[in-house]
Amino acid sequence: MTTLAEEQKVAQPRASSHHVAELLFRFRELGIVLALVIVVGATTIDNHLFLSATSVQQLLSGAAIVALLAIGETIVVVTRNVDLSIGSVLGISAYAVGVLYRDHPHVPLLVVFLLALGIGAACGVVNGLIVTVARVPSLVVTLGTLYIIRGIDGAWAGGNQVNASMLPESFNKIGYGTVAGIPYLGIIAIVAVAIATYAMRTFRTARDFYAIGSDPAAARLAGIPVGPRVFLAFVLSGGIAGVAGAIWLSYFGSVDAIAGVGYEFQVIAAVVVGGVAIFGGSGTVLGAALGALLLNTINSALVVVNVSSFWSQAVAGALLVAAIAFDRLIALRVAPVLRTRRRARG
């Protein structure tokens, strides 16, 4: 908090609108938490059951899967790329896990998650190779693989479905179990976000992601192996989406060919709302996870205040557009402040 005080002291002589803008820009997580409090508060006034234990548990579990995917997407977006294929990767990994359990009911949990991780990472390898070796924009590559992977999933699954009855109890429990009232999924997401936040702040490789996103040419000149790092970002994103697929299956209990369709848009919305710049180079995993939580909370709140859940996609889209427009406007206001300050210090 001392840094906050310092910021305020330094910024005091500037125009107050700049000051507010900068606070919003720098403390995005704070803004999201504030928005969360407002949404939860307003909804609870309307219907006090919104804050009941089961409702909160469902909220956390639902947000957990999007938050997990958001970790991987954040890594990719930070390098100034985008991964549109995560929904399909989640789908095919979930189906693979389902089939594995159907055919071998007694397979250990570790093997299951290794399989999910492997499938996801393999998809990430394909994306990463095409993006870095063939130098094709990631948007086009992952738009292609979005449909290719979904197509493979569809061809494999056909009209079949794997039901909860074919899954062992120990696996299903991941989806609905709780510890001291907190769902397992929430704990998994919190731990994953904590690890990722630490890693993204500390490790050199992770800092390379930010450098690449800020300015790929400068990063190359600075000796950062841009290609391998971007490749790694896609493999990580794919791997995380694969694991998220296994978790998705344990939460929903059944899987068919359309599992996870459209997840990519929710996740990108969460990431962008969470303050990860779509131009790359800035943003945190924590922000993205909070963005996922906010989106999920708004969706649940809509249902509680009797707005049809069919509007949830429109809300996600509107928030995405609003968030990038907001970021841009704030950036336009903050840039001069940062420049003048740097000059003052220099």
Add this chain to the structure above:
Amino acid sequence: MADLDDLKPGDEVPSEPPVWRSLGVVARWETLLLVLLGGTIAYGAAVSPYFLQSSNLFYICLNVGEIAIMALPLTLIVVTGEIDLSVASMLGLAGVLMAELFKHGWPIWPAMIAAVVLGAILGAVNGFLVTRIGLPSLAVTIGTLTLYRGIAQGILPTDTIGGFPANLANIGVVPIPGTHLPYSIAFFAVLAIVFAVVLHATPLGRAIFAIGAGQEAAFFAGIRVKRIKFWLFVLSGMLSGFAGVLWSLRFASARYDSGVGMELFVVTIVLLGGISIFGGRGTIAGVVVAVAVLGCLQTALTADLIPAQDQNIVVGGLLLASVIVPNARDLYRRARTRLRSAEARRHAAAAAQAEGQ
């Protein structure tokens, strides 16, 4: 990038040595496309004896009519270096609006016009966010892809609205009298000629290429970059709205999920047509051939009893191929340079060692 000229047409400055230029005629992207088209037709004919019958032309065209119409404005947008991923969602929302208005007692013609106007407004929103606020079109149109589809779903969550006047609904399912062409492809043909003339024979077309080749240079040359881009997005929305009308008439009903995922096909046609994803290069002729390729391919795959889900694998693969192949030579050269420099370093190191001894 100069070494890609023979593969990516539309460049007015020949920067290749003469040998390459004469070879370039053979290796032009359109030539490759025509070969691909021939291959697809051969595949279709091998799969089904009915493929080469003239009545089949109707079904081939019917399948790609709306996609083809939306590909034209997207071509111009991609040439300027931007992208519009929201086309399929605009199609869906425009169709839903038309059907809703019709259900609430509007006559069909005003409802159809309203749908096209709505498309233009949706496109204007994209254009405003991209040009006036300065956001990347990729992010904007991913957002509006979700938003527009979401609004359509909110308005018309589960039902289907149909019952359009039979004479109009017929437009979608009968050919133009005396031919084997559906109405949608006739609209496409007219639009394609207009677009080709504008893009390749007017100052506006040159301005569009100039924006794609170098936005800042174009700006300093006095081209109104933002204004042109804005109107291209409006155009994209308008024609997507129009495609939405045709789509609803073809299926005689409107649903919120009309054309979900169709952006894959539209983007594939544009990139397969030889338009560079980096902007500045491409021809309408290439896009027209790409439309033919995709139309034949879809019908041939269907005749081969390959389900729609699996066809997405083929189309997605085609999309990847159409961006990877133009880069292939570049890729080969880079690899060769890298190998050579590695070899040179080894030689230098060996020489230095020898000298040291």
